[in-house]
Amino acid sequence: xxxxxxxxxxxxxxxxxxxxxxxxxxxxxxxxxxxxxxxxxxxxxxxxxxxxxxxxxxxxxxxxxxxxxxxxxxxxxxxxxxxxxxxxxxxxxxxxxxxxxxxxxxxxxxxxxxxxxxxxxxxx
Amino acid sequence: xxxxxxxxxxxxxxxxxxxxxxxxxxxxxxxxxxxxxxxxxxxxxxxxxxxxxxxxxxxxxxxxxxxxxxxxxxxxxxxxxxxxxxxxxxxxxxxxxxxxxxxxxxxx
Numbered sequence: 001x002x003x004x005x006x007x008x009x010x011x012x013x014x015x016x017x018x019x020x021x022x023x024x025x026x027x028x029x030x031x032x033x034x035x036x037x038x039x040x041x042x043x044x045x046x047x048x049x050x051x052x053x054x055x056x057x058x059x060x061x062x063x064x065x066x067x068x069x070x071x072x073x074x075x076x077x078x079x080x081x082x083x084x085x086x087x088x089x090x091x092x093x094x095x096x097x098x099x100x101x102x103x104x105x106x107x108x109x110x111x112x113x114x115x116x117x118x119x120x121x122x123x124x
Numbered sequence: 125x126x127x128x129x130x131x132x133x134x135x136x137x138x139x140x141x142x143x144x145x146x147x148x149x150x151x152x153x154x155x156x157x158x159x160x161x162x163x164x165x166x167x168x169x170x171x172x173x174x175x176x177x178x179x180x181x182x183x184x185x186x187x188x189x190x191x192x193x194x195x196x197x198x199x200x201x202x203x204x205x206x207x208x209x210x211x212x213x214x215x216x217x218x219x220x221x222x223x224x225x226x227x228x229x230x231x232x
Contacts, residue, residue, distance in 0.1 A: 046128075047161075047169065047212060047223040062220045064125075096168055109216045110159045112180060114168035 002027040004097050004115035012122050018084040022097030029078045030055040035102040036080045040093040053080055087122045094119050126151050126215050128224035136232040143200040145227045147213035152193050154217030160189055160198045164209045
C-alpha cells in the first residue's frame with residue numbers, strides 16, 4: 001500500500017526558506033504514470049496546489065508561487081522535496097504531499113494518495 | 125484563475141438523509157475535470173469523485189457526482205455517521221488548479 005509522509009521544520013522565520021521532504025513507501029517514485037505534488041491549506045482557507053514533479057525532474061508550478069519554489073526528486077531514496085524562499089505569514093499552512101496521474105508529456109492533478117500533512121508556521 | 129464557489133457553507137442533516145452539495149465555477153471547467161474530496165478533522169483529503177462523475181477506487185456508491193460546464197453537484201444518497209466531514213471541489217482542467225473553500229456537512 002502506497003504511503004506518503006511529510007517531514008520538516010514546523011516553524012520558519014519570515015524571509016527564510018521553508019524546506020519539506022516527502023518520503024514515499026510501498027511504491028516507486030520512478031513510476032512512469034504518476035507525478036508527485038505539493039498542496040497546502042492555510043488556516044480557514046481553501047486547499048492550494050503548489051506544484052508537481054515527475055521522476056525525470058520535470059516540474060510544474062502554480063504561477064502565483066513560481067519564482068519562490070524549488071521542487072526536486074531523489075529516485076535513489078524515493079523522496080521528493082519542496083523549498084519555498086522568502087516566506088511570510090501568508091505561507092503558514094498545513095502542507096501535504098500527494099500523488100496524481102501523469103506522464104512525460106501530460107499530467108492530471110487529481111490527487112489520489114495523500115500524506116497526513118505537516119503544519120508549518122512562519123513566525124519570528 | 126477559475127474560482128470555485130461551494131454552497132451551502134454548512135449543511136446540517138441527519139443520518140439516513142440525502143445530501144446535495146453544489147460547486148459553481150467562475151468559468152467553464154475544461155473537459156469537466158472536476159473532483160470532489162472528503163476531509164475529516166485532522167485528516168488528509170480523500171478523493172471521492174473525478175471527472176465530475178467517476179467514483180474513485182473504494183468509494184461507496186452512495187456518493188455520486190454530476191454536472192458539467194460551470195455547475196457541479198455531489199450527492200450522498202443516505203448519510204452514514206462517517207460521512208459528516210468537509211467536502212471540497214477542485215478543478216484540474218486549467219492551471220492554476222483551484223479548490224473550493226468547502227462545505228461542512230454536520231450532524232443535525
